[in-house]
Amino acid sequence: MxxxxxxxxxxxxxxxxxxxxxxxxxxxxxxxxxxxxxxxxxxxxxxxxxxxxxxxxxxxxxxxxxxxxxxxxxxxxxxxxxxxxxxxxxxxxxxxxxxxxxxxxxxxxxxxxxxxxGRGFQGVVKRYGQKGASATRGSHEAFRHPGSIGMCEYPARVLKGTRLPGQMGSVNIxxxxxxxxxxxxxxxxxxxxxxxxxxxxxxxxxxxxxxxxxxxxxxxxxxxxxxxx
Known part of the structure; x- marks a missing residue:
């Protein structure tokens, strides 16, 4: 066994x-x-x-x-x-x-x-360790946002695997x-x-x-x- x-x-x-x-x-x-x-x-x-x-x-x-x-x-x-x-x-x-x-x-x-x-629904800073945006230089209420997640004209969609907010934890390890x-x-x-x-x-x-x-x-x-x- x-x-x-x-x-x-x-x-x-x-x-x-x-x-x-x-x-x-x-x-x-x-x-x-x-x-x-x-x-x-x-x-x-x-x-x-x-x-x-x-x-x-x-x-x-x-x-x-x-x-x-x-x-x-x-x-x-x-x-x-x-x-x-x-x-x-x-x-x-x-x-x-x-x-x-x-x-x-x-x-x-x-x-x-x-x-x-299980950690529940988390943002990209806690979920993936991203840095976040600058707190100065004109930033406004977007300090912990993921930023740009794709291109506008081509391919005009969000690519698979893009790091976004979502469920964290509760996975088999x-x-x-x-x-x-x-x-x-x-x-x-x-x-x-x-x-x-x-x-x-x-x-x-x-x-x-x-x-x-x-x-x-x-x-x-x-x-x-x-x-x-």
């Missing part, structure tokens, strides 16, 4: 053995029960559908009946979120299994995907190669170095990163830490 579903708890800081301050994001990962298995013979690919965050009694009325049937078939309690993960060669999973943060025990880097904080700092298996917590998308309590999809591996120097440091040298 190459990933799990989690929830952003918040950010804090920890200190290394040398006393260096490390900013970390705390992610609550799992437990994620398997609700469905996709096979090559039937679906054309191998994958496992995982669930996250059980539904409380108050939320049951908001839960659609077809979804109840899906969870009843898997003999799993209804959960709020469902996500599918591809199964790698050699991975085996069956409906009803529960996956926890321990799948990241030997992983050095992860990629985290989430929805960024994936942050690659975040270093795994610490894992608390008893509490299903994963600590990664740096920031992750979204607000506290937001849904995150954490997957193993295949684009970067530890260098020889980093591996030697890791071995030294394990041996206590």
């Amino acid at each position: 190459n990933g799990l579903i989690g929830k952003k708890v918040g950010m804090t800081q920890i200190f290394s053995e040398k006393g260096d301050e490390i900013p970390v994001t705390v992610i609550e990962i799992g437990p994620c029960p398997v609700t469905q298995i996709k096979t090559k013979e039937k679906d054309g690919y191998r994958a496992a559908q995982l669930a996250f965050e059980p539904i409380t009694k108050k939320d049951k009325k908001k839960f659609a009946k077809p979804k109840h049937g899906h969870f009843d078939k898997a003999k799993v309690k209804p959960h709020r979120f469902l996500k599918e993960f591809r199964l790698e060669d050699g991975d085996e999973a069956k409906v009803g299994d529960t996956l926890n943060v321990d799948i990241f025990t030997d992983v050095d880097f992860v990629s985290v995907r989430g929805v960024s904080k 994936k942050v690659l190669n975040l270093e795994v700092v610490k894992i608390f298996e008893d509490k299903n917590l994963l600590l990664v170095k740096g920031a992750t998308p979204g607000a506290n309590g937001g849904l995150l999809v954490v997957s193993k990163s295949y684009r970067r591996k530890k260098t020889s120097g980093e591996n030697n440091q890791k071995k030294a830490k394990k041996s206590g040298k």
Whole structure:
């Protein structure tokens, strides 16, 4: 399995053995029960559908009946979120299994995907960092305006991609190669170095990163830490 579903708890800081301050994001990962298995013979690919965050009694009325049937078939309690993960060669999973943060025990880097904080309708100064117009030299109530957005005679239209005011935030963002700092298996917590998308309590999809591996120097440091040298 190459990933799990989690929830952003918040950010804090920890200190290394040398006393260096490390900013970390705390992610609550799992437990994620398997609700469905996709096979090559039937679906054309191998994958496992995982669930996250059980539904409380108050939320049951908001839960659609077809979804109840899906969870009843898997003999799993209804959960709020469902996500599918591809199964790698050699991975085996069956409906009803529960996956926890321990799948990241030997992983050095992860990629985290989430929805960024929504900022509402914003102008070009905040949305794109444009400078704005001069406050003197005859400017009149146009200090934060975008200025000219096209030509009058030709092509007589606004070109695609022109930076204009609009909705800011609330988009899917994936942050690659975040270093795994610490894992608390008893509490299903994963600590990664740096920031992750979204607000506290937001849904995150954490997957193993295949684009970067530890260098020889980093591996030697890791071995030294394990041996206590």
